[in-house]
Amino acid sequence: MSELTNIISVTLREKRDVALAVTCGFSAGLAGVALLASSGYLISQAALSAQMVTLVVLGACLKLFGLAAAISRYGERLFSHRATFTMLSHLRSSFFDKLAPLAPRVFQQYRSGDLLSRIVGDVESLQNFLLRVLYPPVVLLLVFTSTIFFTSFFSLSIALVLLAGMLLTVFIIPGFAAWRKKKSGSAVRESRAMLSSEAAEFLYGFRDLKIYRQAEAKERRLGRFAEAYEEENRKEALRNTRNQSVNSLAAMLTVLAVLALGAYFVTTGELEGLYLAMLVMISLALFENIAPMAVFPSHSEESRKAAVRLESITSAPVPDTGTGTLQPGQHELAADHLSYTYPEEERPALKEVSLRIAPGTKTAIVGPSGSGKSTLLYALLGILPPDSGAVTIDGRPLGSIDSESLWRRMNVVLQDNHFFYGTIRSNLLIADGEATDAELEEALGRVRLGAFPLSHSVEEKGGNLSGGEKQRLAIARAWLRGGSLWLLDEPVSSVDAATARAIYAELFQKWTDDTFVIISHDLSGLEGMDQIIVMDGGRVVETGSYAELMHAKGYFYGLKEIEKSVFA
Numbered sequence: 001m002s003e004l005t006n007i008i009s010v011t012l013r014e015k016r017d018v019a020l021a022v023t024c025g026f027s028a029g030l031a032g033v034a035l036l037a038s039s040g041y042l043i044s045q046a047a048l049s050a051q052m053v054t055l056v057v058l059g060a061c062l063k064l065f066g067l068a069a070a071i072s073r074y075g076e077r078l079f080s081h082r083a084t085f086t087m088l089s090h091l092r093s094s095f096f097d098k099l100a101p102l103a104p105r106v107f108q109q110y111r112s113g114d115l116l117s118r119i120v121g122d123v124e125s126l127q128n129f130l131l132r133v134l135y136p137p138v139v140l141l142l143v144f145t146s147t148i149f150f151t152s153f154f155s156l157s158i159a160l161v162l163l164a165g166m167l168l169t170v171f172i173i174p175g176f177a178a179w180r181k182k183k184s185g186s187a188v189r190e191s192r193a194m195l196s197s198e199a200a201e202f203l204y205g206f207r208d209l210k211i212y213r214q215a216e217a218k219e220r221r222l223g224r225f226a227e228a229y230e231e232e233n234r235k236e237a238l239r240n241t242r243n244q245s246v247n248s249l250a251a252m253l254t255v256l257a258v259l260a261l262g263a264y265f266v267t268t269g270e271l272e273g274l275y276l277a278m279l280v281m282i283s284l285a286l287f288e289n290i291a292p293m294a295v296f297p298s299h300s301e302e303s304r305k306a307a308v309r310l311e312s313i314t315s316a317p318v319p320d321t322g323t324g325t326l327q328p329g330q331h332e333l334a335a336d337h338l339s340y341t342y343p344e345e346e347r348p349a350l351k352e353v354s355l356r357i358a359p360g361t362k363t364a365i366v367g368p369s370g371s372g373k374s375t376l377l378y379a380l381l382g383i384l385p386p387d388s389g390a391v392t393i394d395g396r397p398l399g400s401i402d403s404e405s406l407w408r409r410m411n412v413v414l415q416d417n418h419f420f421y422g423t424i425r426s427n428l429l430i431a432d433g434e435a436t437d438a439e440l441e442e443a444l445g446r447v448r449l450g451a452f453p454l455s456h457s458v459e460e461k462g463g464n465l466s467g468g469e470k471q472r473l474a475i476a477r478a479w480l481r482g483g484s485l486w487l488l489d490e491p492v493s494s495v496d497a498a499t500a501r502a503i504y505a506e507l508f509q510k511w512t513d514d515t516f517v518i519i520s521h522d523l524s525g526l527e528g529m530d531q532i533i534v535m536d537g538g539r540v541v542e543t544g545s546y547a548e549l550m551h552a553k554g555y556f557y558g559l560k561e562i563e564k565s566v567f568a
């Protein structure tokens with residue numbers, strides 16, 4: 001139950017609706033019992049005494065109870081569903097609040113389909129928590145105890161039979177079924193997550209699967225996951241039906257026991273015959289209410305699992321986020337003995353990296369593929385908290401600054417930029433929602449994308465743009481951002497050399513005072529950089545200006561020589 005503590009506290013935030021739902025559920029259950037009780041009594045009265053006044057009063061009671069039952073049931077549905085939907089919206093927002101500081105690390109730990117299945121499916125399945133787990137036993141307990149109390153005035157033995165029936169159908173049978181379900185470990189959620197992960201991979205990788213002729217095999221695999229999911233659902237439905245049958249059987253046996261015992265007491269004179277039909281009708285009406293308990297075991301276990309799966313994502317320690325702000329202007333960025341190893345990896349991606357990027361300078365970070373350049377950039381951005389060492393900005397630890405404030409000063413282009421389904425305009429406006437069309441067009445022109453109208457449609461992930469166009473659109477987005485610290489990871493690697501040079505020229509001419517950190521494979525055109533940091537195997541192996549590095553004839557010089565011989 002401890003896994004559900006958070007869900008219970010979120011649910012109980014809607015105290016008023018939950019209390020109203022329970023009250024209405026209670027009065028609907030009671031009115032239903034009273035309706036059948038008075039009809040049973042009416043039948044007996046009609047058969048045994050047939051006094052006109054009594055019959056008229058009972059007839060009126062029937063109408064009254066019928067109306068009360070219908071209104072209360074409506075109120076119960078209204079308030080319980082309203083509480084559920086509000087609870088779901090609280091749950092989603094509190095989940096996203098917890099998830100946001102964990103990104104992007106969380107994306108490395110979970111497959112996207114699995115994450116989606118948790119965010120959508122597990123949150124969605126918790127809608128049953130209030131409706132089918134928390135609230136039915138409470139309402140049933142209230143209806144049963146009140147009715148048993150009423151029955152005890154006519155026959156204590158019959159009241160005890162009803163009590164035994166209640167214990168059996170509300171607690172013992174559903175509790176046992178829930179315990180068995182927990183032990184057997186049904187896997188509906190897990191199989192849904194697997195199916196979702198496989199489907200996401202199939203869709204994302206469809207083109208490559210086709211090229212490598214693996215689409216059919218992957219499709220068959222997807223089919224197997226779909227079948228497994230279906231099978232789990234089928235088993236679940238079977239279990240629910242079985243629970244329902246066992247519970248209904250116990251209820252019917254209780255009603256029969258009430259009838260038999262009542263009839264016996266009538267013969268012994270312990271019970272007036274006038275009340276027999278009423279007591280039987282009461283027990284029938286009472287046990288009609290237990291239907292929701294058939295699905296209690298599956299929903300209680302599924303809610304518990306959903307809560308555990310959600311909790312497993314958000315229980316990771318949240319990196320400290322500072323509250324400090326960063327004022328506009330130029331900033332000095334520095335790293336001091338940074339080391340970082342990706343989760344589940346043995347080899348460190350960064351080893352004791354130290355560097356200093358002076359305000360208003362241009363720095364290039366170069367090195368062979370896999371040498372740790374992008375990882376260093378993530379650390380400088382504060383996305384990856386280093387295992388040891390520190391990143392500082394103007395001498396202040398990055399962690400002490402509010403990330404929103406930090407990123408407002410940064411214009412970032414990563415290797416893998418996301419483009420949203422929409423238009424060029426909507427994709428540019430995420431950088432500056434206030435920008436006018438003229439400003440957007442200017443940014444497009446600077447990155448040599450002037451031929452694209454702002455209304456040009458952009459498919460999901462920029463599917464209808466070339467690699468170079470996507471990179472240029474990302475630079476245009478950074479252009480509009482208005483920060484003074486540019487962090488660019490291979491921003492023009494897919495752009496032809498002439499256009500790439502023209503874009504760099506635009507950037508350096510327009511933003512002369514800004515600080516640039518550019519990761520590049522391309523060793524040409526670095527003469528104008530103030531500093532070149534050379535990385536290899538996660539370490540900084542050389543630092544200096546172009547002239548200094550060429551003069552030192554070290555690692556960088558070696559790379560230039562290789563480049564020369566390759567293109568010679």
Ligand SMILES: Nc1ncnc2c1ncn2[C@@H]1O[C@H](COP(=O)(O)OP(=O)(O)OP(=O)(O)O)[C@@H](O)[C@H]1O
Pocket residue numbers: 108342343345349367368369370371372373374375376
């Ligand atoms: N998400 C990740 N999980 C585990 N290991 C990773 C992850 N991302 C990168 N690595 C590893 O960390 C090392 C450094 O990677 P990084 O992307 O920083 O190199 P890079 O110099 O930017 O490479 P490239 O020039 O090819 O982009 C590599 O060995 C890589 O395999």
